[in-house]
Amino acid sequence: MATIRAEKRPESRPESRPKVFLSYARQDRRIAERLRTSLERLGCAVADPTRFDSDESFGSRMEEAVRSSDRVVLLLGKHRRRDPFQESEWQAALEAKWEDADKRMIPVLLGDAEVPSFVRGTAVAGDFGLHLSGLKDIERAAEVIVQGGRPVRRGGDVGRSGSDTDSGRTSKTGLGGTGAGGKTDKAAPRPGENEMEFPIEPVEPEERRKRFAAIERFAEELAEEREAS
Amino acid sequence: MPASSGNPGRGRAVPDPRKVFLNCPFDEDYSSTLDALVFATVCCGFIPCSALESGTVARSRMDRILDGLSGAKYSLHDLSRCRGEGEEGLARFNMPLELGIAMALRHQSAGRNHDWAVLVPEGHLYARFVSDLAGYDPLRYDGRPESAIPKLMGWLTTRPDAVAPTVSPREVREVLPHFYRHHRDLEEDWEGAVPWDRLIEGALSVARGGGLID
Numbered sequence: 001m002a003t004i005r006a007e008k009r010p011e012s013r014p015e016s017r018p019k020v021f022l023s024y025a026r027q028d029r030r031i032a033e034r035l036r037t038s039l040e041r042l043g044c045a046v047a048d049p050t051r052f053d054s055d056e057s058f059g060s061r062m063e064e065a066v067r068s069s070d071r072v073v074l075l076l077g078k079h080r081r082r083d084p085f086q087e088s089e090w091q092a093a094l095e096a097k098w099e100d101a102d103k104r105m106i107p108v109l110l111g112d113a114e115v116p117s118f119v120r121g122t123a124v125a126g127d128f129g130l131h132l133s134g135l136k137d138i139e140r141a142a143e144v145i146v147q148g149g150r151p152v153r154r155g156g157d158v159g160r161s162g163s164d165t166d167s168g169r170t171s172k173t174g175l176g177g178t179g180a181g182g183k184t185d186k187a188a189p190r191p192g193e194n195e196m197e198f199p200i201e202p203v204e205p206e207e208r209r210k211r212f213a214a215i216e217r218f219a220e221e222l223a224e225e226r227e228a229s
Numbered sequence: 230m231p232a233s234s235g236n237p238g239r240g241r242a243v244p245d246p247r248k249v250f251l252n253c254p255f256d257e258d259y260s261s262t263l264d265a266l267v268f269a270t271v272c273c274g275f276i277p278c279s280a281l282e283s284g285t286v287a288r289s290r291m292d293r294i295l296d297g298l299s300g301a302k303y304s305l306h307d308l309s310r311c312r313g314e315g316e317e318g319l320a321r322f323n324m325p326l327e328l329g330i331a332m333a334l335r336h337q338s339a340g341r342n343h344d345w346a347v348l349v350p351e352g353h354l355y356a357r358f359v360s361d362l363a364g365y366d367p368l369r370y371d372g373r374p375e376s377a378i379p380k381l382m383g384w385l386t387t388r389p390d391a392v393a394p395t396v397s398p399r400e401v402r403e404v405l406p407h408f409y410r411h412h413r414d415l416e417e418d419w420e421g422a423v424p425w426d427r428l429i430e431g432a433l434s435v436a437r438g439g440g441l442i443d
Contacts, residue, residue, distance in 0.1 A: 121393030222426035
């Protein structure tokens with residue numbers, strides 16, 4: 001399998017690297033620590049709320065860390081019970097996203113985990129998620145997170161993807177770029193290359209319509225009960 | 230969707246994952262905030278429930294609260310009135326009482342787990358008189374109805390039973406004044422005793438008119 005060489009960049013100023021807020025359930029601590037280490041090795045400042053002091057100001061510090069981050073990485077495993085701390089982080093991430101539409105939420109799925117509905121509902125074109133098959137994917141995932149999208153080949157080097165235009169053709173199992181000719185065109189990645197990335201699918205309107213219809217029915221039934229009493 | 234009924238702990242309906250019981254003050258001063266919570270709940274695709282929904286039906290208020298809480302998978306509890314009021318400096322403790330019921334429901338058998346959240350104004354000293362809540366993160370707002378909206382929406386939208394959101398708190402706030410107006414019209418029509426079902430219908434209608442929901 002061919003490997004992708006990371007683009008050799010000149011020594012970057014620390015502020016050119018994204019600030020990342022890393023949200024994870026306590027059950028996924030081991031993977032989260034590896035991901036944090038990989039991100040820090042790439043020069044990112046990583047806010048990990050489990051390292052904050054747990055005093056009265058924890059909530060506001062966590063919210064501030066989310067707001068000031070460039071990317072919110074949501075590490076998502078499939079667990080029987082949700083981690084309430086992680087849920088608070090999701091709320092903060094969602095509020096921050098509502099305030100700043102450019103803030104990126106990147107779901108990183110472990111195993112059979114799925115993209116939460118609040119991520120799907122606020123995703124815009126170009127937003128992507130990552131699926132980790134195991135620890136071996138972590139360093140690669142960190143590179144993609146830092147680069148903000150799948151690396152693409154331009155000649156022998158790898159640069160940022162034009163994910164805004166390509167997201168509609170990406171898939172969980174592989175990327176389907178056009179691969180048109182030309183030195184500056186984005187070549188389709190080779191099989192096995194960055195299979196972890198997938199576009200975040202838009203919301204199905206039918207699901208929402210059913211829910212609002214249910215609210216309407218509830219009000220009607222309540223009215224009938226009231227009129228009958 | 231059947232109305233929940235029955236004695237506490239026996240034969241109650243399974244909690245509806247689409248319902249949110251709003252345990253909030255019902256006084257005039259709080260009415261704008263309650264309207265904001267009802268409206269935002271509907272915009273998020275959830276059904277707002279309340280002890281008010283059974284209106285003047287001759288059942289004890291506690292029975293109505295127990296039915297409402299146990300019939301909803303979610304509940305929101307505003308503790309802002311838990312402060313000394315009036316000449317005697319008494320605080321209202323109905324809200325903490327109902328919060329306690331919600332917390333107990335959460336520990337019932339699997340599949341009936343109740344999920345709750347507490348809403349408090351910034352700087353509220355709730356942790357001093359309900360110190361058992363010290364480990365929980367409340368939803369904090371600045372006391373204005375508009376600031377409660379993102380907190381409620383952030384909580385509801387991250388619940389496992391949420392439908393994916395397509396509106397933001399800013400969009401909900403922009404349409405909220407229309408719901409206030411609609412509620413005032415209903416109060417004139419119903420001479421102040423607006424049925425809960427009409428309030429929900431009004432929220433749906435205003436949200437649709439404002440392009441917030443399908």
